[in-house]
Amino acid sequence: MTWKLKWIGLLAALLVLTGCQQENKPPANQSAPPSGKKIPQTVEVKQTAPEPKRDQSPQAKADRLAQLAMQVPNVKSASAVVMGKYTLVGIALDPTLDRGRVGTIKYTVAQALKEDPLGANALVTADPALTQRIRELSEHIRQGHPVGGLMNELAEIANRIAPQPSRETERTERAPNKMNQERLNQSRQAPAR
Numbered sequence: 001m002t003w004k005l006k007w008i009g010l011l012a013a014l015l016v017l018t019g020c021q022q023e024n025k026p027p028a029n030q031s032a033p034p035s036g037k038k039i040p041q042t043v044e045v046k047q048t049a050p051e052p053k054r055d056q057s058p059q060a061k062a063d064r065l066a067q068l069a070m071q072v073p074n075v076k077s078a079s080a081v082v083m084g085k086y087t088l089v090g091i092a093l094d095p096t097l098d099r100g101r102v103g104t105i106k107y108t109v110a111q112a113l114k115e116d117p118l119g120a121n122a123l124v125t126a127d128p129a130l131t132q133r134i135r136e137l138s139e140h141i142r143q144g145h146p147v148g149g150l151m152n153e154l155a156e157i158a159n160r161i162a163p164q165p166s167r168e169t170e171r172t173e174r175a176p177n178k179m180n181q182e183r184l185n186q187s188r189q190a191p192a193r
Contacts (some may be wrong), residue, residue: 058082079135090131094183
């Protein structure tokens with residue numbers, strides 16, 4: 001019976017000790033959300049305005065890009081021709097400007113056009129002859145002449161402005177073989193006459 005009394009006493013002591021313990025609560029921090037409640041999420045959304053309705057004809061695009069080019073300092077006038085997703089832009093500058101300054105202005109115009117969605121694929125030239133040809137082509141298109149008849153002229157101007165991309169150039173160099181190497185060695189060793 002003594003062991004039963006010991007167990008009952010031990011059990012009573014445990015109940016008293018566990019019943020008297022304080023509840024472990026986090027500190028009362030007013031900025032902390034109460035536990036168990038869902039925290040509302042704040043979502044930032046970029047404010048977008050609807051795009052204004054614009055004339056999307058190629059000539060309207062060309063006029064817009066020419067106006068953007070003329071906003072760059074030192075550009076006297078600009079002409080543009082849109083052909084598909086590409087645009088040719090000719091800019092007229094002061095002929096007394098040095099070559100480095102012309103290159104800087106051309107680069108500035110290209111960057112300004114790149115920022116505009118319509119001018120992302122614009123080719124810019126400051127060459128007076130090409131600028132005059134672009135101006136004449138723009139006038140022909142404005143007068144209603146079909147662009148299809150002018151495509152060869154446009155392609156020629158585009159080729160003069162932009163060099164051929166390196167990945168499209170053909171490899172003309174042949175891999176050396178034994179016969180070519182012997183011929184090359186003989187020509188190097190040939191005595192001078």
